[in-house]
Structures are given as structure tokens and as C-alpha cells.
Amino acid sequence: MTSKRMSKEQRRSQLLETASEIIRTEGTDALTLARVAERAGVTKPIAYEHFGTRSGLLIALFQAYDDRQTEAMRAALKSSGRSLEEVASIISSAYVDWEVAAGPEYGAIAAALSATEEMEEHLRACRDTFIAECRKAFAPFVKLPPQRNHAVLIGIIGAAEALSRAAATGRISRAEAATTLSRLMVGALRENAAAQATGSGR
Secondary structure, eight states, X not given: OOOOOOOHHHHHHHHHHXXXXXXXXXXXXXXXXXXXXXXXXXXXXXXXXXXXXXXXXXXXXXXXXXXXXXXXXXXXXXXXXXXXXXXXXXXXXXXXXXXXXXXXXXXXXXXXXXXXXXXXXXXXXXXXXXXXXXXXHHTTTOOOOHHHHHHHHHHHHHHHHHHHHHHHTTSSOHHHHHHHHHHHHHXXXXXXXXXXXXXXXX
């Protein structure tokens, strides 16, 4: 087994990319630290040093995907977003485009993360981060009390996941997924804001 010397960060990136490739070609059931080490051309202790357990590897994979998705959305929002419709369109397009680009392995990793309480907790934390980003982006255009705001945004992320996955697997087009998600966002936020304003949302 031979492998060129890398920095710790370079090695971690290599192992994560190798793990993604295994999931892409063989599925999550084939993913083990030993398999990743073998494919990357390193010893098993190196893989264990970086991730500890298979759960740790899955969490690291999902976190890497999630970080890139969040950064893409932030970058898009910086360049535009002067109305509720624009913000919804930017978030929708960024979410769908990123998951389509990431490929089916993103959904497979998310599904695998539901296998244990530890991994499910991490998945919830990532979703909470996305909800916080959405709340911040929408705040200048629609006012909702925190509790209602959170409930609406949970519904939005559920729709985002379902539509993006459908686009990633080719069941619907990328444009259809992004447009539908944007309309759902605007409709849900405006409807709940109006209900609160008239008192019917209490």
C-alpha cells in the first residue's frame, strides 16, 4: 500500500472524496472505514484517526456537503435579494442546483444518517442551520413570531428536500423543482404572516 504524503487536511479531503465515490458507485452499505482506506491507498489506522467510526465518517460527509450548500446560498444572497420573491428564488435555486450537482449520494448519506440517534441529531442540527439562514434572509420582508416562523420554515425545508431529491433523480426537471419550491416558500410565508396580522393564526 503506497500513498504520497499529504497534510492532515489534504488527507481528510481525499478520504471524504473516496468515501463519496464508494457511495456513488456501490451504495452506502459498502461504506466502511476499511474500504475507504483501501481505496485511498492508506492504512486503516489513518482512516480511523480521521473519523473514528463509520458514523463519524457519515457525519463528516454530510457536514462537508452541508457546508458547501450553505456557502453557495450565502454567496448567491449577497449578490441579490431585494424582495421576498427574489430571496425565495435565490434560496430555491441554490438548494436545488447544489443537490442536483451533488448527485444521488447526497440523498443516500442523508438516509443513512437516520440510522442512529447520534447521526439523526447531527442531521437535525444541519437542518436547523439551514432554517436559521432562511430566517435571516426572509426577515426583512416578512414578519412572523419565532414559533410560527420555525414551523413554517420546517415545512419549507421538507419541501426543499423532497423537490431537490426528485430533481436529482430525474423525476422532475431542475427548473420545475426550483420554481415550485420558490412559490411554496412565498405562499407559505405570506399566508402565515397574513393570518397572524388578522389574528387567525393564534
